Amino acid sequence: MFCGHELCLVIRRTGEVGEDGHVSVTFGQLFETYVTISNKVVGILLRARKHGLVRFEGEMLWQGKDDDVVITLLE
Structure with missing residues (x-):
């Protein structure tokens, strides 16, 4: 089952708003x-x-290798 909505909520809670207005998290x-x-x-x-x-x-x-990759929420 695709839990995209739940994932977006987690990103919103743990991430930071960037200059472009999008929320990002590593x-x-x-x-x-x-x-x-x-x-x-x-x-x-x-x-x-x-x-x-x-x-x-x-x-x-x-995990480990890509821990610094930034994931940006687009919605």
């Missing part, structure tokens, strides 16, 4: 927060990007 911050909710955070992020809800660089995200 993958490391999001992973640490969201892993307690769901261990499928990467799959949910990929589906959220496909639906135009978030933006981030790269094709796949890996």
Whole structure:
């Protein structure tokens, strides 16, 4: 099940508003927060990007290696 709405709420709560008005959070911050909710955070992020809800660089995200990748909420 795609939990994009829940993911967006977590990003909104844990992220910071940038100069462009969008809320952003690093993958490391999001992973640490969201892993307690769901261990499928990467799959949910990929589906959220496909639906135009978030933006981030790269094709796949890996815990540890990609902790500094910024995830931006687009809605």
